[in-house]
Amino acid sequence: MNEQALKSRFPICHLRASSRAGNRSRRQFIQTSALWAAGAVLSGCKTSNPTPEPIIDIHQHLGYSGRIDDVLLAHQRSMGITKSVLLPAGRPMNSASTHEANSNGLEANCLGNEDCYQFARAHSGSYAFGANEVPDAPDAIKEIEKYLKRGAVIIAEQKFGVECDSPEMQRIYHLAADYGVPVLMHWQYQRFNYGFERFHKMLARHSRTKFIGHAQTWWAHIDRAYRDDASNLYPTGPVTPGGLTDRYLSDYGNMYGDLSAGSGLNALARDEDHARAFIERHQDKLLYGSDCNDVIGFGPGCQGARTIATLRRLAPGHTVQGKLFYQNARRVLKI
Numbered sequence: 001m002n003e004q005a006l007k008s009r010f011p012i013c014h015l016r017a018s019s020r021a022g023n024r025s026r027r028q029f030i031q032t033s034a035l036w037a038a039g040a041v042l043s044g045c046k047t048s049n050p051t052p053e054p055i056i057d058i059h060q061h062l063g064y065s066g067r068i069d070d071v072l073l074a075h076q077r078s079m080g081i082t083k084s085v086l087l088p089a090g091r092p093m094n095s096a097s098t099h100e101a102n103s104n105g106l107e108a109n110c111l112g113n114e115d116c117y118q119f120a121r122a123h124s125g126s127y128a129f130g131a132n133e134v135p136d137a138p139d140a141i142k143e144i145e146k147y148l149k150r151g152a153v154i155i156a157e158q159k160f161g162v163e164c165d166s167p168e169m170q171r172i173y174h175l176a177a178d179y180g181v182p183v184l185m186h187w188q189y190q191r192f193n194y195g196f197e198r199f200h201k202m203l204a205r206h207s208r209t210k211f212i213g214h215a216q217t218w219w220a221h222i223d224r225a226y227r228d229d230a231s232n233l234y235p236t237g238p239v240t241p242g243g244l245t246d247r248y249l250s251d252y253g254n255m256y257g258d259l260s261a262g263s264g265l266n267a268l269a270r271d272e273d274h275a276r277a278f279i280e281r282h283q284d285k286l287l288y289g290s291d292c293n294d295v296i297g298f299g300p301g302c303q304g305a306r307t308i309a310t311l312r313r314l315a316p317g318h319t320v321q322g323k324l325f326y327q328n329a330r331r332v333l334k335i
Contacts, residue, residue, distance in 0.1 A: 053322070054082040055308065056329040059157070059184070059214070059260040059289025062086050062119055063111040069119065071295045076126075078297030079290065079305050082326075083335065084127050086116040087157040087184065090134035091143070097136050097160040103192075106159050108293065113147050128335050130154040130184075135168040141175055148179045153333045156184035157214070164195040165202055173206040182210035182332055184258060187217035189228045196221065196228075197244065203252040210332060212287065213245065214258040219267040221245040222278065234266050239274040249282045256332055257282065259324070260289030265307045268314060276314050283320045287328045 057076065062069070076084050089110040094101040105111075113131055120129035131147035132155060133140040144155060155176050162169055164185070176183045186192045196217050203211065216233035220226050221244040226235055248255045258264065268275040279286065288311065290304025298305050308325075315321045329335065 052080055052082070054326040055080055055288065056326045056333075056335065057081045057084045057290045057304070058154070058212075058287050058329050058333065059258055059291040060084045060086055061106065061108065061110040061157075061291070061293070062088070062116050063105075063109055065108050065293040067293060067295060073123075075295065075297035075302075079302065079308065081290075082126065085130060085154060085289075085329075085333065085335070086120055086127060087130045087154070088113045088116040088132045088147075089157075090132050090137065090140075090160070093134050093137060095134065095136065097134055097162050099161055099191075103159070103161070106157060106186075113143070117147060117150060117152075128153050128333070130156045132156060132158070134160055135162050135166070135172055136160075140168065141171055144172065144175060145179075148175070148181065152181065153335050154181050154184055154212075156182075156212070157186055158183060159186035159188075159192050159215075161192060162194065164193050164199050170202070170206070173202065173209045176210070177206065177208040180334070182212050182256065184212040184214055185218075186215040187213060188215050188233065189217045190230045200248065200252070203248065203255055207252075207254055210254050210256065212256045212258050212332070213248065214264075214289075214291075215261060216263045218245055218257070219263040222267050222274075234263065236266075236270050239271040241274065241277075246278070246281075249285050255285070256328070257286045258289045258291075259286055259307060259311070260291035260304070262303055264289070264291075265303060265310060268307070268310050272314060276316065279311075279315050279320065279324070283315075283323050284328060286324050287332065288325050 060076065062072065089104070089106045089112050091112060092101065092104040098104050116129040120127040129152055131144045131152035133143040135158065137143070155172060172183060187196050217228065220233060220235050223235060223239045224242040225240040226243060249257060288307070290307065292302060292304040294302050296302045300306060311324055312321060315324055
């Protein structure tokens with residue numbers, strides 16, 4: 001579909017050019033146009049459609065794997081998201097905590113604080129933003145606080161090669177408590193946020209700080225039989241209840257779970273009977289996020305959309321679904 005045909009078919013929906021995209025290729029334009037068309041069909045540009053139930057996506061990124069702004073906007077709308085939280089990367093650094101710059105941009109070309117702030121300002125009704133920095137950068141606290149003062153609703157995504165109980169991380173935990181925002185942490189064995197097995201000490205010590213767990217090691221540990229293994233970050237098969245993640249959620253009022261990414265979806269899908277009980281048990285502690293970098297926004301090719309469908313199938317009724325999709329996010333992130 002060319003640009004004129006797209007505008008003719010969907011006159012209310014306008015294509016928006018990214019300020020960073022430069023001269024987009026024909027392939028990029030076709031990709032964007034097709035997705036906007038799909039988004040218009042799925043979500044509707046007409047005001048006569050009934051208002052859908054809110055869905056807050058607490059985990060999205062700007063520039064994710066090179067995805068341009070137009071596609072992100074359409075992707076979120078196609079998924080039915082009513083508010084998205086953009087999680088920035090820390091500034092590029094060459095240090096041990098960024099694995100000598102290999103994990104800059106959260107290992108996914110994600111953009112930083114200022115880009116997320118400006119984008120959220122331009123789309124203030126449907127986007128919020130977080131604040132982030134490499135924790136052992138000399139001015140990390142100053143950089144994070146700058147954006148907290150501008151209205152960041154979360155410190156995230158903390159995805160760096162550091163000890164979870166290091167002095168640098170504990171300064172971030174203190175800052176989060178002072179501003180009343182949660183810290184979202186990407187747990188990945190031998191890669192990001194080391195020391196998951198002793199994190200309970202931080203939960204107890206920093207009881208005023210709200211923590212949100214995310215990623216492979218966090219979700220693998222729903223299974224009591226799981227043992228840390230860098231080669232098995234997406235375990236399959238039946239779950240033995242009572243894993244470390246389950247215990248953190250049960251035992252600490254300041255611990256929450258981010259359902260996003262392939263790791264979250266895998267944890268739900270690998271043992272659906274366990275997932276139903278897990279959701280019911282922690283219905284006040286779990287928050288929907290997508291963390292998907294696709295350019296589709298719907299159907300089986302979109303992991304975020306698949307997570308929505310899975311939660312609707314497994315969560316026991318609209319009351320619990322409402323908590324997972326928006327109520328818990330509103331309470332924890334104050335949005």
